[in-house]
Amino acid sequence: MANRREAVVPDRPALDVVPGLGDHAYVHEVSGMVDRAFIYSERWSVQQGRADRTGAQPEILEFERKLIKRCFKLGIPLFAHCVVRGSLEQNRLFKAGRSKARAGESPHNYGAAVDLIHGTKAWALSPKQWAVLGHLGKEVAAQAGIDVIWGGDWKFWDPAHWELANWRSIRAAYADGEDWDGRD
Ligand SMILES: [Zn+2]
Known part of the structure; x- marks a missing residue:
């Protein structure tokens, strides 16, 4: 593992990588998100499998x-908090004002969206x-043609x-009337 650790050197940030943020600001924002101790921890691995991805x-x-x-290479721990969401949970979030969508109206209900959050923050x-x-997400998506x-x-x-444009x-x-989730 020691070798692997040494092998992961942060990518040199591209200049002007984020429109509206100077290079210095970019480096500063990235370093505020880096957590290398966490990214090699068991907790990070557990987070990766947390979301329901069925279908x-x-x-x-x-x-x-x-x-x-991409974030891992920079030392930023990221994980999917939610991918697929059933109807009960969707309506609960709607009522709580945490989503603008009712059941059936969110791309999460069709497994076509992902909520990516920071591992510790x-x-x-x-x-x-x-x-x-x-910016990183858009870059990755463009490179993958997604x-x-x-x-x-x-x-x-x-x-x-993040959601698929064609959801x-x-x-x-x-x-x-099809039971589109069948989870709740
Ligand atoms: Zn979402």
């Missing part, structure tokens, strides 16, 4: 994997740190959230 869309899983890997990142993750939308670009700001056509493949 998830392969493209969102590929995106998740690639963004987590969870959602408690600064807007600039989220902006860095947003068309995703980032919740950090919305008015209903949800920077942990509504995925939803359309479900017949009316």
Whole structure:
């Protein structure tokens, strides 16, 4: 393991990597998210398997994997807090004002979205740190040819959230009244 540890040197941050953030700011925001002790801990591994991925869309899983890997190389622990969400949980979040979608209206209900949060800080990142993750996510998606939308670009700001741009056509493949989750 010692060798592996040494082999993981943070990528040299690209200059101007995040529009609106200077190089210095970028380095600063990244270093605020780095936690190498945690990323090699058992807790990080356990986090990776936490979310329900049953029936998830392969493209969102590929995106998740690639963004987590990209962040891992930088020393940033990231994990999927949620991929697939059933109807009871969806309605509970809606009533609590934590989601703008009712059951059946969220891409999570079709396994077409992922909420990626920090391993130790969870959602408690600064807007600039989220902006860095947003940029990295878009870069990874473009490289993989996966068309995703980032919740950090919305008015209903949800920077942990990433969804497949075509999730509504995925939803359309479900017949009316079909039990689309069957989990709750
Ligand atoms: Zn989400």
